[in-house]
Amino acid sequence: MAKPLLLGILVVVAAAVPAAESSREANLTLVNDCNYPVWPMVIPNDGSSPISGNTVRLDRRGGAAAFIIPLSRAWSGQVVARAGCAVETPCPSRCASGEELAAGAVVQLQVHAYWRADVAVYGVSLSGGFNVPATVYPARDLNPRCPAGRRVTAAGGGGVVACRSDPAPGGYFKQRCPKTLTWSGDAVDVDQRCVAPGELKVIFCPKTMVTTNAAGGEPELLRAAVAVA
Secondary structure (H helix, E strand, O other): OOOOEEOOOOOOEEEEOOHHHOOOEEEEEEEEOOOOOEEEEEEEOOOOOOOOOOOOOEOOOOEEEEEEEEOOOOEEEEEEEEEOOOEOOOOOEOOOEOOOHHHOOEEEEEEOOOOOOOEEEEEEEOOOOOOOOEEEEEEOOOOOOOOHHHEEEOOOOOOEEEEOOOOOOOOHHHHHOOOOOOOOOOOOOOOEEOOOOOEEEEEEOOHHHEEEOOOOOOEEEOOOOOOOO
């Protein structure tokens, strides 16, 4: 699994899959760990079909929803979280933030990138502003092709349930995810790549960006953003 993208860092990850897998569907999973509800918008770019009616509410601390991205053709779009919506039905509106792309952090997604087939690209952009912290995780099962010497199998001779880490650079993990941290002495550029995921998971207010106010015991959002040229 590739390292998550922290909000404030504009990064993309490209991931290739065998052509035989290109007809699969990919899951886009949205999870809300904020201390307040959010109403996500999944906005397809020109030429891509809608995958959400944009009416779903993600309840505070654990609300989730999943959508299917068809992989039969190229798809690209954006995800933005609306917060503080005064009206919920029939469509969330009068929101405190996120109703317009220029008013919030935007998660950018692209499957089958234009320069290469079977590539998934994702990133978080602050070019239009910031409202709700977010990370994006690609998910890919690396266990099935784990080298024999590093496989961890289930009791009784079952399938591979884990794959031990690479002892040095250039190993299995690095081959599959060349721009992901894969060993203790690793270092990567800003860009990251990994094998095309079967799932892209967007988490709003991830726990890595939440701290606790010592005085009141209430969680506070760490909203520090890193400027990207």
